[in-house]
Amino acid sequence: MRIALTRDPAQAGPLEAGLRAAGLQVQFLPLTEQRLPADTAELTTTLERLARGDFSWLLLTSGNTVRALHRMGWDGTVPEGVRIGVVGPGTARVLEELTQLSEPWMPTAEQSAAGIIEEMPVPAPGETPTVFLPQSAQARAELREGLTALGWEVTAVSAYETGFLVTEGRLEPGESPHRLLPTPDPADILYLDQLAADLRRDRLAGVDAVVLLVTSSSAADALADLGVPERVRLLAIGRPTAKTLTRRGIPARVLREPSADAVLAALGR
Structure with a gap:
């Protein structure tokens, strides 16, 4: 099973390590970019x-x-x-x-x-x-x-400050010189356009749906602007994130805690 988190690979920690240890393929879908304020x-x-x-x-x-x-x-x-x-x-x-x-x-x-x-x-x-x-x-x-x-x-x-990387329904990579994190390796990134095409192609092949772990309210808003492909399951970290998804008309299950065990429990594994 593949799971993607809506944050930067540089923010990975025990959650991602635990998911990999459980046999899940972990990728990332950064929808926002954290930057120093324009005026510091x-x-x-x-x-x-x-x-x-x-x-x-x-x-x-x-x-x-x-x-x-x-x-x-x-x-x-x-x-x-x-x-x-x-x-x-x-x-x-x-x-x-x-x-x-x-x-x-x-x-x-x-x-x-x-x-x-x-x-x-x-x-x-x-x-x-x-x-x-x-x-x-x-x-x-x-x-x-x-x-x-x-x-x-x-x-x-x-x-x-958090800058959105979704513009007019498209995900645009961030290039801000004030970015807090290093530029991610493309191999770590989940590309939604390709995912949507893969899922359409494999619709009848019994391929596991991808799980998308939404990590913040700002990411939830950006995801709603971008759109969620069919057969992508959503899990939310924290009640505020889940509330933002609900407000934007996207159902998601909220995790009891931000841990690999909680994700696996929500997936029935």
Whole structure:
């Protein structure tokens, strides 16, 4: 069986490794591209404030956030007493790869913005209640508002932005000089036009349908603009992604967690 994820091959991790170990052919269908903001002045200024010790916490909500800060020259150094939190193991893995920082704080029950809000400690007596929250330019206000309700003073800054690679119903490769990730190897990419032709040709041959794992709400929107060939099964990572697909009229099953075991369970394997 073939499965493709709507993210870049450079973002592959334990999920993809687990799928390959289970015998699935893994490919990628990048529908979006993460780039540094066109104007990085605010991000530069806030990183300078972090270095001065203006914040008690640095919260990192994605591997792309870490990549953006690293691209801006951050090497993982923070003043003594500053705590670093991440949304989950994937972000922690990128943090360690790029900065050698290990064992950051992370929520244990639900690895999401809601999980951070649920488990983030309230400011301790005498603690400066300041949080640096670098995020995607398209990030929802949920996390910032939730932290504010807990008593934190949140400085939310755009660390990167997501550009869509689907234009007028066609997938166009990204060529931005501000791209956070290296250009992927064409051998890793699933080409939908070719897939659609293959599936039409093999309609009566009993060939397994391809499974497409939609990894984000922005990818869900881009996929809806692009269109989904027949006989492609969709699985969604996270409730927001599934809701975006539903809003765009595309049914998809949401995974219980972003793991190979959850994917295999959803596929009945």
